[in-house]
Each structure stands twice: as structure tokens, then as C-alpha cells.
Amino acid sequence: MNDRATGLELQGYLAEFGGPNRMLRAIELVKKAGYERVEAYSPYPIEEISHALGAHSKLPWIVLAGGITGALSGWALQYFTSVHAYPMNIGGKPFNSWPAFIVVIFEMTILFAAFAAVLGMFALNGLPRPYHPLFNVERFALASKDRYFLYILADDPKFDLKRTWDLLEKTECSEVTAVED
């Protein structure tokens, strides 16, 4: 859908709402109409909206993997250095002093798991992303204040220049904008 005059391409339609419940009802409508490529934007997390759009996160598994990696590397580091690389007799304690190793294993588990949580969250959210077509919409800045936005992407199989626009117009939104890039 290339606009020959401006060289801009239509990315989707953005509807603006004054309250979360109005947007929730609109989501219901849009979902019923069979749209799949739908995103909702709100100034704070709203469980019902994530729920309505069918969000589920793989993050716990990433964090678990991070934690296990941390624990194993913490143990391996201490075992290798204390038993093989440079064994030292400290206070008659055995080279493989597992009680003494617990602390570092624990810290490494937490460290790796925490990094997995943050980097995993970034990866799953597609961040960092310095540029996004939505930033072209001036009023979208209010999504980080007190407005709610519903975005239907143009690559949705059901997307239609007119019917999608009309559908959004029918909701309780205050304004519909075409997002171009």
C-alpha cells in the first residue's frame, strides 16, 4: 500500500481512547471481527488487556535456564580452581569444601537469572528499538500519560483500507489515525 505521492507506506490504523474500559470493549469487537495483528497501548499495565489479547510469556523458562547456568558455572569455577588448578590447604579443610562453595553458587545463580530476566524481557519485547512508525503520530506521546491506543497493523490478513477504518470508527474511540512510515 504505497502512497506514490509521499513515498510513505501505510503501517496500520491507530485508534485513541479516553479510558481503559472503552478500549477493552473495542478490543472485543476487533477480536470478534477476526483481526490477529492487534496491539494495545496503555500508560500502565492492565491485566485484562493483556488477557484479551492473549499474552503469554516465555520469560520464566529463560530465567530458569539462566539460573541453572549460573549455578553450574559457580560450582565449576570453584571446583576447578580449588581442586585442580591451585589446590591449597586452608585450615585443614578439604579441597572440595562444598559448604564453603554454597555462597558463591547461590550468588552466581541469582546473577545469571537476573540478567536472563532483563535481557530476556528486552528480547521478547523487541527492544531496544530506537525508531518505530508509531512515534510519527504526535498524539501517541500521550500513551505514556493518560491515553489508550489500539493499533491494527496493515499486514493483518483481514486488513482493509475502508472496512477496518469503519470498524474502528464505530468504537468509542475519540480519533482514528493512519500510521505511515
Next chain:
Amino acid sequence: MTSTTATEARYAPSDFAPPSALAQPQRMAAIVGAVAALACAVGAVLDPAQFFRSYLVGYLYILGFPMGCLALAMLHHVTKGAWGVVIRRILEAATRTLPFMVILFIPVIVGMKELFVWTDPEVLAHDDLIAGKTPYLNVTFFLIRAVIIFGVWGILAFFLNRWSLQQDETGDNRLSLRMQGLSGAGIGLYVLTASFASFDWLMSLDPHWFSSIYGVYFVGGQALTAMAFVIPVALFLSRQAPMDKVFRPSHFQDYGKLMLAFTMLWAYFSLSQFLIIWSGNLPEDVSWYMTRTAGKWLIVAQAIMFLHFGLPFLLLLNTDIKRSARRLSIVAGLILVMRWVDLYWQAAPAMKVAGLHWMDVVMPLALGGLWLWVFFWQLARRPLLPVHEPFLKEALHHE
């Protein structure tokens, strides 16, 4: 503070009258308790010394149920968490068994000479270290301390139960604040008295040894015991009217989280004590662990590590297990068994036992059965929900 009863109460205390089905577990507990107690009575005649040793471990184990429940009740009053409202009557019923626990303490006093080496003048004459502790470790002061300890617990339990009942009758919100105030100070008093109970009744079995974390280690164990006890009781209540419409999976999820927290807390105290003593490696400290990891005791120590902490910890991380009352009760059962193993592992080596005696195993059944009999009797005496609790709505619509 407004102290109003003007707002309409949606429920009356009578809506939550205890079900008659409570009689069934009570009867079972009575039968098991009576049979096991009879067996132990025979054992007492055959081997009195062993009877007292088994009795002390069994008593300290069962003591964890009412005392841990007192601690949880006070914790609930202080934090006003939604988790506590729906189990408050279970906790309160458990604290009302305290007079029964005082009676059960009598055999410990009778058996003092068998249990505590510091009562033996022969030992005192030859052991300067123990003799130096006689200003504290002597029979008179021991008894005075026991009276103070039970007295403090009794006062706390008495007022919490009394005000809770008054709240049912009058619906006065000030009572809720009064219970909160008492509990704030009460938790402090409980931790202090329970610490000295652990020093007297458990640590002084080995009068040479000392560990300043021992008190909180013991308290952590009691809180864990109580949490693991409440879960199966809540499961039982949730299966029939009137509590079936009260308990939700989210409540059990909270109990699971609390049990996980107490498991971790117990493990934290346990590991702290071990790591410090292991690192210092001083003869006066480390002897305690030497006897408890020697020979077959090592297997017990490892079992405690994996079954008291490792396995329950991993299981309780799972949300599905926490939300299922039945599966959570299985984990709670494991923890209840391991609580006894832990106390046995701490106490028995100090008493120089030859090995596991049949009375060691039968005694917790005897005392536990009799205690449960009293507990269910008390549970059936009051409505199962404090309907005038100001945060009731929050607790019922808990997610």
C-alpha cells in the same frame, strides 16, 4: 477511630457454624492417640529411661503445632494479610489447646533427672564447665522459667481468643485494632520466650554446647510446623459446607508461598549455624555436628537436607502445586514428618541413644492423636470464620 456496627454485615457468625463432619477426624485422632498412648504406657513400665527420651522429642514436636499457630495468628493480626482471615479460627483453636500442652509437660518434669545431665550432682562435681552454669541450669530456675514461658503464651492466647469471640458478638472494629496491638508486642514476647524454651528443653540436653541462633532456628521450625498443619485442616474444611464457598485456590497459593518462605527461613537458620560452626571449626562448637554426622546420623542429616529443604523447596516453586489444596497437603505432610526427624536428629544424639526405638515413632502418634482430639473439639466450638473482621471482604475476594 470509628467503632461502628452500623454498616450491614453480610454474614452472621451462625452462617459459619462448624460442620458436624468434624466429629469424624476427631474420633479417629482419639482412637489412634489412645492406642498409641497405651503402647507408650507399657513402654514406660518396661524402659522408663527410653520413655522419657522419646517423650521429650514427641512433646517438643507436638508443641510446635499450637505455638506455631499462635505465632501465625499474631503475624496475621499484625500484617492484616488476606491469607490469615479465613484460617484464623483454625489457628485460634490450636492455641486454645495450650492448657493441654501444660499438662503434657508434667512428664518432662518427672523425667528431668533422666533427661538432663546437669541435674546430676555427680556430673557437676566432675565437670567445671557445667558446674559454672548452675546459676542458670538448676531445677528451681528451670521450673520458674517454664512457668513464665507458659504464662506468657497463655496470656497471649487467652486475650486473642477472647477478643476474637467478642468481635463475633459485637462486631466492634476496635477489637481488631486491639488484637493488632497485642500481636505486635506478642510476637516479640513469643520469640523471646520460645528461644529460652529451646535453650532449656533442647539445647541444655548437651550442656557444653551453645549456639546463639538456636532460638530463632527453633521458632522458625515451629512456624513451619504450624503452616504445614493448617494446610491439611483447611483442605478438610474446604470440602464441606460452610467453608467450601470460602476457600479458593488463591488462598492455598498464599499458604504454599508462606510454607515456601518458612521452609527457606528454616533452611537459612540451619545453614547459617552450620556454615559458621564449620568455618570456625572450634572444638566447643563443632562437636555438636560431629556427633550428628557420625555413622548412621549422617544419613539422617542428609535426609533432612534433601527432604526437609530440597524437595519441598522445588515442589513449592510450582504454582500448580500451590494452587491445588490436595497436592499442597501432600507436601505439607512431608514437611510435618521431616519436622519430627529434624527434632529427633537434634535431640537424640545428645541423649546417647543406641538407635531408633519403637517408642520414638509411637510417641508422636500418641501425643499427636490426643492433641488433635483436643484441637478438633476446640475447632467445633466456634464459627469457622470471623465474619466481623474488617478485612473480610478483601479476604473472601482474594485472587
Next chain:
Amino acid sequence: MAKKRTEPDRPIQMRHPIIAEGHTPATVTDQISAVVLTKTPRWWYVGFAVAFSLVMVLFMALAQLFVKGVGIWGLNNPVNWGFAIINFVWWIGIGHAGTLISAILLLLRQNWRNSINRFAEAMTLFAVACAGLFPLIHMGRPWRFYYMLPIPNTFDLWPQFRSPLIWDVFAVTTYALVSALFWYVGLIPDLATLRDRAKNKFAQHAYGILAAGWRGSSRHWHNYEVASMLLAGLATPLVVSVHTVVSFDFAASQLPGWHATIFPPYFVAGAVFAGFAMVITLAVPLRALFGLNDFITLRHLQNMAKVMLATGMVVSYGYAIEIFMAWYSGNGFEQFMITNRIGGPYKYAWFALILCNVLSIQLLWFKRVRKSVPMLFVVAMFVNVGMWLERFVIIVTSLHRDFLPSSWDMYSGTRWDWATYVGTIGLFLALMFLFIRFLPMISIFEMRMILPEADEVKEGKK
């Protein structure tokens, strides 16, 4: 994120409101971001100048130290651990409240934390930065600090993993990194808010880069909330472990006065105690200066006072059990240590410590005190001093009378010790000033969440 709670519908004032009435997402956003986006007030320059001059004092003390060595400090034999370790433990203790407020209170769904978590987390980071300085500079050759890290060097030597000091390196490093992550993750949505609000190009770009393209989509929020909960779950045991490991620095030794099994829980409680005292110390002037009384309400101060009372009682329990066990142990060295601590040459430090940490907090049992902002501030100041004295008493009284009476000595800090200590307070304050100037000190998006309007989603009104 914290679940929204329905407040009890009965007319009792058991809970004060978290935010003053009449606010909407728009007013909250404007009022908090205005602090950052409008012109710098004059008092800020004055305050920052004072803090910065103290940082200069720190630099002077450090320059002196690097040129002349640790001989400029008051250390002697047997007291070869003095101000450096006292200040380290003091700062790291203060650094505990931030993560505790953020993590544990998040897990417990205590949404009153939403107004104070941000600056408490910042306080944690800056306190840990000050703390981390001391182990580095107390080494005779600080430029060899990397010997503590597990990296191969020319001698093929590795850290000695049976030493609690190496555990500390791992614990404090992990704590600093995870606290920074937690803080940054919490900031992302607010950085996006600032990016969208900022008027000048530079600020737009700076906040834009830091916000990393955050758009607040439902997918973002969902992963974000899962990440926050997981981080909280990880940070909670971490925060306990850090001061536990600090306590191991002492307890794993064999010195009477240090080798006590009660140390881990008693140190952790002391850390939380000190941390909350510092949060109150900072919150009271901040809410007055920026007019944030609507967001940091009396309820916050009262709740923090209660936490301070509870942890202070645990600390008092620790003191009592320590004294009892020293006697009960029957060990002459333990008994001497405790009589020397209470009645020896440093008895005034001990009595002052009891006054600050045990007696002063008893005032918090009274509701009238908890409701009075000036009184709370005074008690918090007592605790700040008391927790420093506690570490002084533990470290110095245990060391200065060691097993060999011929080496007994007295210890006091020199002017360079004090200059370093005061300098780190300056560093802490300077970082705090920069933070409140450039970043929102209250979490804006979490304030939107606890507004009454936010609840209407659940009620289905509107």
C-alpha cells in the same frame, strides 16, 4: 506489578490513603515529571554545592591515602580493621531498604511501596557504591584489586573460595549489578514518559536512548510484569544473602565477639533497620521540598516506622542473646569480651548504641510518635548514628583486647579516617541530588496504577 487491592468498604480508618484525593493519571504524570523537566530550583544548586565540596574532601583523603598508604589511618595492631570495614558495613546496610521495599513488598502486593520504591532503589545503588569503595581502598595496594576476581593471573593463583571475604566480593558485586538492573527496569516506562514530555532536543534524545523504544504495548507490559515479578523473587533472597555474607566476614572467624551464630539474622535485621531509617531521613525533606506530600503520605512514614520498630526489636533481641550466650558459653574469653564491651574503655560507645538502637525506637510504639513527622525524623537520625556505633562496637571492642594482653591497644579514627567517611556521605548526597534532578524520584506509572480510576477497569464502570 502490584495487584490492585479493593479497599475495605467499611467506614474505618485502619488504612490511610496512599495518594491524596483528586489525582488522575494526567496530574500524577505532570506533577512528578515536572520536578525533572522544569527549571532547577536555587536550593538545589546550594545543596549540590555542599555535597560536591564533601566529594572533594573524599578525593583529598583518597589522594593522601594512595600516596602515603593506610598508615594515615588509625589502624594498629591488634585493631587492623577499623573505619574502612565499619563504614563498609554501615553503607551496605543502608543499601538494603531499597531492594527490600522494591522486591519483598512487591511480592507481598503492598502497593503503598509505589511512592517510595524508586528513590529507595536509587538510595540502595548509591549506598552500595559508597560501600564498595571501602574494600577497594583498604587494601594496601588498591591497584591490585583484580586479584579478588576469578581471573587467571601470571602466578596462576585463584581466589580462595573458603574465605568469606571472597564470598563478599561475589555477594556485593551481584547485589550492585542486580540492584542496578532492577532500578533500570523500573525506570524504563517512566523514561518513555519523560522522552514524550521533554521539550529540549538533548533531553528528548537522552531519555529516548535510555527508554530503548518503550511503547507501552500490552505485550511489553506483560513481559515487563513477568520480568519484574521474577526479579523481585530473585532479589528477595539476594538481599538477605548480602548482609548474611557480610556477617560471615566476622562470624566465620574464631574471635570472641565475632564468632556467633546469631550474626546472620541479626545483621540482616540491622541492615533493614538502618535502611528504613535512611529512607525516612531522605523522604521527610524530599516531600517537603518538592511538595510531594500527596504521594509520600503519612501512611508511608507510619508503615516505615513500624518496619523500623520491628527490625529494631530483632536487633535488640540479637544484643540480648549475645550477652546471654557469652555468659552461658562458660568460655572465659567470651565472658571477658562482653564485660569489656559493656564496662571496658569503650563503654560509652556501647551505652550510646543502646540508647540509639534500643531505647529511642521504643517511642515508635506510640501512635502519636509515628504520626509526627519531626519525631520520626529524630528517631531515624538516632538509628543512623546507632547503626554506625553498632559496627564500631562490634569491630573495635572485639579486636582491641585480643588473646595476647601484651598487644592490647586503643583505637580511634584519625582525621583522614573521618575525612574519608564524611567524604562518602558527600558522594552519596551528590549522587542523590543528581538523581532527583534528572530522573523521576517517584515511579509515575506505578502511581497511575494505584489511582482510583485505575480500579475502574475491574469494576467495569465508566
